[in-house]
Amino acid sequence: MEVDQVVPLPRLPRVAVCGGTHGNELSGVYLVRELLKLQREVMKKEQEEDSKPALVLLVLSNPRAMQQCRRYVDTDLNRCFTHATLNGPLSDMAPYEIIRSRELNALLGPKGSPEAVDLVCDLHNTTANMGLCFIGYSDCDWICLHIFRHLQREMPDTPMRFLHFDVSNKESYSLDSLGKHGFAMEIGPQPHGVVRSNIYTAMKVGVQHMLDWIRLFNSGNVFEGGFVDVFTMVKHIDYPRDSETRNITAAIHPCLQDRDFCLLHPEDPLFQTFSGETVRYKGTEPLYPFFINECAYYEKGIALSLARKRCITIPAIRVKGGSLGVFRDVRDMRL
Amino acid sequence: MSSYNNTARFSEARRVAIFGGTHGNEMSGVTLVNLWTKNGTEIQRKGVEAVPFITNPKAVEKCTRYVDTDLNRAFTPENLSAPGGNDLPYEVLRAQEINRIFGPKGSPEAYDVIFDLHNTTSNMGCTLILESSKDHFNLQMMNYIKKAMAPASCLVLMNEHPLLKYSTSRSVAKHPVGLEVGPQPQGVLRSNIFEAMRVILKHALDFIELFNEGVEFPPCTVEVFRVLEWIDYPRDANGNIIAMVHPNLQDCDWEPLNPGDPMFHTFDGKTIHYQGSGTVYPTFINEAAYYEKQQAFITTRRETLVASAIIKA
Numbered sequence: 001m002e003v004d005q006v007v008p009l010p011r012l013p014r015v016a017v018c019g020g021t022h023g024n025e026l027s028g029v030y031l032v033r034e035l036l037k038l039q040r041e042v043m044k045k046e047q048e049e050d051s052k053p054a055l056v057l058l059v060l061s062n063p064r065a066m067q068q069c070r071r072y073v074d075t076d077l078n079r080c081f082t083h084a085t086l087n088g089p090l091s092d093m094a095p096y097e098i099i100r101s102r103e104l105n106a107l108l109g110p111k112g113s114p115e116a117v118d119l120v121c122d123l124h125n126t127t128a129n130m131g132l133c134f135i136g137y138s139d140c141d142w143i144c145l146h147i148f149r150h151l152q153r154e155m156p157d158t159p160m161r162f163l164h165f166d167v168s169n170k171e172s173y174s175l176d177s178l179g180k181h182g183f184a185m186e187i188g189p190q191p192h193g194v195v196r197s198n199i200y201t202a203m204k205v206g207v208q209h210m211l212d213w214i215r216l217f218n219s220g221n222v223f224e225g226g227f228v229d230v231f232t233m234v235k236h237i238d239y240p241r242d243s244e245t246r247n248i249t250a251a252i253h254p255c256l257q258d259r260d261f262c263l264l265h266p267e268d269p270l271f272q273t274f275s276g277e278t279v280r281y282k283g284t285e286p287l288y289p290f291f292i293n294e295c296a297y298y299e300k301g302i303a304l305s306l307a308r309k310r311c312i313t314i315p316a317i318r319v320k321g322g323s324l325g326v327f328r329d330v331r332d333m334r335l
Numbered sequence: 336m337s338s339y340n341n342t343a344r345f346s347e348a349r350r351v352a353i354f355g356g357t358h359g360n361e362m363s364g365v366t367l368v369n370l371w372t373k374n375g376t377e378i379q380r381k382g383v384e385a386v387p388f389i390t391n392p393k394a395v396e397k398c399t400r401y402v403d404t405d406l407n408r409a410f411t412p413e414n415l416s417a418p419g420g421n422d423l424p425y426e427v428l429r430a431q432e433i434n435r436i437f438g439p440k441g442s443p444e445a446y447d448v449i450f451d452l453h454n455t456t457s458n459m460g461c462t463l464i465l466e467s468s469k470d471h472f473n474l475q476m477m478n479y480i481k482k483a484m485a486p487a488s489c490l491v492l493m494n495e496h497p498l499l500k501y502s503t504s505r506s507v508a509k510h511p512v513g514l515e516v517g518p519q520p521q522g523v524l525r526s527n528i529f530e531a532m533r534v535i536l537k538h539a540l541d542f543i544e545l546f547n548e549g550v551e552f553p554p555c556t557v558e559v560f561r562v563l564e565w566i567d568y569p570r571d572a573n574g575n576i577i578a579m580v581h582p583n584l585q586d587c588d589w590e591p592l593n594p595g596d597p598m599f600h601t602f603d604g605k606t607i608h609y610q611g612s613g614t615v616y617p618t619f620i621n622e623a624a625y626y627e628k629q630q631a632f633i634t635t636r637r638e639t640l641v642a643s644a645i646i647k648a
Contacts, residue, residue, distance in 0.1 A: 030576075030579075030602060031602075033575070034602045034603070069626070069627070070399075127520040127522075127523050189520075191456040191518075191519075191520030191521060191523075191623055192520060192521060192522070192623070193456075193521060193623035193624070193626065194456050194520075194621055194622075194623045194626075195579050196579070196580075196585060196621070197579040197580060197581060197582050197585060197600045198582050198585070200579060200602070247369065248366075248524070251524045251525065251526040251529055252524075252525070252526060253526065254526045254527055257525060257526060257527070272526050274366070274370050274529075293523055293524075293525065295520050295521065295522040295523045296522075298398075298522065298523075299398075
């Protein structure tokens with residue numbers, strides 16, 4: 001593939017921005033609420049002017065969890081979007097989040113169908129020191145990779161990485177998999193149940209740049225090709241645990257704490273036990289750690305995850321069929 | 336230097352409890368108490384019976400702050416004497432049970448000292464919480480801990496405010512001591528925070544051991560931060576928060592906040608300034624658990640308390 005060959009891609013007329021998929025990840029909750037307020041004002045104006053409704057869907061994914069400021073009520077909503085979960089039989093006693101995932105699939109999907117929204121951006125926070133991360137299932141979704149590169153250029157002071165989870169479409173489980181394109185925008189460090197203004201602002205600016213890019217793309221802009229570093233998840237490492245109680249017996253080592261995306265070499269410290277011993281990384285390959293000490297992952301048996309870094313070539317892209325009109329509602333959505 | 340007349344005498348502090356998990360998602364205390372329940376060697380001191388205790392086991396199991404109601408506000412006289420058995424909220428039942436084991440609150444049978452271990456999402460560092468400016472035993476202990484930790488910082492927050500004081504689990508004891516270490520997200524165990532709390536307790540137990548052996552502690556002064564008031568987030572007519580702690584204030588616990596300084600940052604980008612009449616020292620800035628209590632931060636003023644000499648009676 002030639003880098004200067006322009007790849008035409010279908011227009012993105014319908015975009016969804018989702019917050020509160022985990023009810024205690026507050027930047028997304030507050031940002032979507034603010035966008036909804038702005039949208040109501042814009043829509044009121046549009047109704048007065050008798051113009052088209054906005055094509056940015058703003059969704060608060062898990063309202064009950066948000067109300068209780070918890071990650072979830074019965075089960076993690078962001079694992080409920082596999083084809084099997086969305087289409088299997090549904091009992092009366094189904095967990096709240098399973099019922100909700102089907103509602104969201106009806107709203108934003110159906111997953112895998114032509115009616116699905118074109119892009120889902122799902123907003124998340126992490127207690128890990130990860131900066132701003134795009135998390136996606138593909139390392140060749142040019143739309144997502146171009147949006148990422150656009151944010152990198154527009155927000156040079158914000159540490160930014162593209163994380164790739166190599167999961168097939170059949171097995172994809174998260175909310176962003178409902179759209180034809182999708183990714184999670186994960187920003188940390190922020191404690192759950194807290195909104196830090198620097199983290200909120202980074203998310204707000206990131207979403208604005210994403211919407212700007214979509215407007216430019218739909219208007220016919222050509223985005224030149226180039227190179228993007230992609231971190232592909234390789235494996236997870238759990239905490240050392242007591243064999244009987246399964247309680248953890250060590251904490252992330254002080255040398256590793258907060259050092260997401262700093263290359264971890266064989267024999268580097270991983271954990272410090274409560275009796276003061278160091279547990280070291282026994283892998284043979286240096287890898288990049290991330291989600292180091294994410295609160296929600298203790299129960300999933302993940303102390304940290306490890307990724308391999310590759311440099312991906314992305315082609316130049318433009319909208320198929322040239323410009324078909326301006327995406328005016330996105331312009332009106334300026335924050 | 337101290338004369339007999341000015342030395343306060345206290346009975347031996349033999350019965351000491353270490354509470355963890357009063358809030359089930361504050362992990363340093365949960366972890367330390369579990370550790371010491373399994374192997375208590377580290378907390379053994381001559382002449383001291385140190386009991387590690389998980390105060391809110393159901394909340395710990397669910398890794399949540401509380402199940403029905405905040406245990407650390409539950410030790411009111413009304414709750415402690417409430418009839419109703421199993422109809423009562425879980426934490427009220429727990430408070431009654433804890434009062435039976437470690438109290439009764441206010442009686443001669445109550446435990447001598449209770450250390451209650453907490454974490455905060457605020458950037459408070461190591462903080463000791465004092466409930467009375469007249470508790471010379473506690474003042475001397477806190478002075479000892481501060482000196483032992485130096486040059487590392489360990490500050491003292493004093494909440495003696497008649498309206499803002501609350502009924503803590505440690506208040507069952509004759510000498511209640513709060514330990515608050517942050518910043519740490521709820522549900523997360525950070526190694527540096529865990530070790531810091533461990534060191535504070537080590538010094539505290541050393542102090543008690545020395546006191547019980549008959550060591551006289553000469554008069555001393557202790558710098559404290561006295562709670563003045565709680566400041567809530569700006570809210571709209573429906574009670575929704577409309578602003579965040581300003582980036583200039585975020586993480587600046589214990590640093591002076593002057594009238595006119597930025598305080599909040601609205602979601603649409605405006606700055607709200609502190610309108611108080613003088614300089615205050617804010618703390619508990621952006622504590623996760625306090626959003627529902629309508630508290631963005633608390634203001635304090637600096638004070639120097641004088642502790643008389645103390646010796647075992």
